[in-house]
Amino acid sequence: MEAKMKLLGIGAQVLKLKTRGQSRSAKNCCPPEVEVPLPCCPKKRFWTIKRVLFFSTLTFGAGAYTGIYISQNYEVPRVDDPQKLIQRLNEKVKELVDQSKNK
Known part of the structure; x- marks a missing residue:
């Protein structure tokens, strides 16, 4: 019985991570905003x-x-x-x- 409870707890944690803590209705209503990471450095030209x-x-x-x-x-x-x-x-x-x- 304890093993089943642990699996359910892990499953709930994974689900929260996937939905980023949003409820199901909020997930279906509007997609979460995706943050675009900034480039670490400007690209250098190849043909110098x-x-x-x-x-x-x-x-x-x-x-x-x-x-x-x-x-x-x-x-x-x-x-x-x-x-x-x-x-x-x-x-x-x-x-x-x-x-x-x-x-």
């Missing part, structure tokens, strides 16, 4: 100047190393001068414009 410089330098170095490795170990044709590339681009654009006018 040092990190930006570090990651951009790391990316540039990895790209340069990859380019050198590929050019040494594979047969890669040379890229034309920028002037020749622009001339070829202009010719292709003129061809596309002429084709669209003919349609």
Whole structure:
């Protein structure tokens, strides 16, 4: 009998903690106000100047190393001068414009 009474007492304590001491009618009527805890410290920005410089330098170095490795170990044709590339681009654009006018 005493064990049952202890369990009922523990159950009542748990119920009080869950409802925060409010009665059932008050619980159903309006929800308890929830206190929002304040943040302990302001958030720091992730992208600081040092990190930006570090990651951009790391990316540039990895790209340069990859380019050198590929050019040494594979047969890669040379890229034309920028002037020749622009001339070829202009010719292709003129061809596309002429084709669209003919349609």
